[in-house]
Amino acid sequence: MYPARALRVILEPNLSNAQHTTICIKPSNNFQGANIYVERDGQLHLLASPQKDISRKTASFQYELFSNQSATGPDLQKMALVEAMCHPCNNMELLMAICSSDFVVRGSIQNVTHDSENHISQVDVNVQQVYRQKNRIFQQDKLTGEWRGTIKTLLQCKVKKGTGDFLFTGNEHFGEAWLGCAPRFKDFSAVYQRAREKGANPCEFHFD
Known part of the structure; x- marks a missing residue:
C-alpha cells in the first residue's frame, strides 16, 4: 500500500556494493505510475x-537483478546482451540449455513480427x-x-520464419518467454544422441 510520502525498497544483494549489477523494473499493467529513484x-x-497520476493506493511492480561481470558501461552491456542472445549455440551450450532453461518446447514457427520501436521481434509458435x-x-x-505460445x-x-520443427529453449523475464537456443529438432536430436553415447550429456532428456 502507498504510505503517506514514499516507499523505500532495499534490494538484496546490496546494490551499493555491487559495481556491475543491473536492475530491471517493470510496473504492472494496472499500476498508474510513480517517481522511481x-x-x-x-x-x-x-x-x-512513468506518469504523474499517483492516486492509486497500491504500487505493483516486478524487478530482476542481473550481474554484468563481463561488461562495464551501458554501451558495453548492450553489446554483450546482443552478442549473448543472438549468437548461435554450440553443442555444449545447447546441451546445457535443455537442462537449465525455463522452457523447452518442440514446435514450428507460425509467424514472426518485428517491433522496431521497442527493438523486439516476436515469434509465434x-x-x-x-517438455x-x-x-x-x-x-x-x-x-x-x-498448443501455442509467443517467444x-x-x-x-x-x-526469420523458417520451415520444419525446432527445439525452442529460453528463459522467462517478467512473465514473458525470451529465446535462447533454437536449433532444428533433428539437429538437436543428433547432438544429444552423440553426447549420450559418450556419456557427455549433462542431464537426461526424454523425447516422449
Missing part, C-alpha cells in the same frame, strides 16, 4: 517518472510438445486443442 551515497537520483515450462506461457486452445527476442538478432 535510486539511492547512492545518501543522495536520491531520479530514474523514471505452434507447439507439438511441451518443460516454468509458468503457463504455452497454453492449449480449448476449441482446437492446439520474444531482440530485433538485432534478425529472426
Whole structure:
C-alpha cells in the first residue's frame, strides 16, 4: 500500500556494493505510475517518472537483478546482451540449455513480427510438445486443442520464419518467454544422441 510520502525498497544483494549489477523494473499493467529513484551515497537520483497520476493506493511492480561481470558501461552491456542472445549455440551450450532453461518446447514457427520501436521481434509458435515450462506461457486452445505460445527476442538478432520443427529453449523475464537456443529438432536430436553415447550429456532428456 502507498504510505503517506514514499516507499523505500532495499534490494538484496546490496546494490551499493555491487559495481556491475543491473536492475530491471517493470510496473504492472494496472499500476498508474510513480517517481522511481535510486539511492547512492545518501543522495536520491531520479530514474523514471512513468506518469504523474499517483492516486492509486497500491504500487505493483516486478524487478530482476542481473550481474554484468563481463561488461562495464551501458554501451558495453548492450553489446554483450546482443552478442549473448543472438549468437548461435554450440553443442555444449545447447546441451546445457535443455537442462537449465525455463522452457523447452518442440514446435514450428507460425509467424514472426518485428517491433522496431521497442527493438523486439516476436515469434509465434505452434507447439507439438511441451517438455518443460516454468509458468503457463504455452497454453492449449480449448476449441482446437492446439498448443501455442509467443517467444520474444531482440530485433538485432534478425529472426526469420523458417520451415520444419525446432527445439525452442529460453528463459522467462517478467512473465514473458525470451529465446535462447533454437536449433532444428533433428539437429538437436543428433547432438544429444552423440553426447549420450559418450556419456557427455549433462542431464537426461526424454523425447516422449
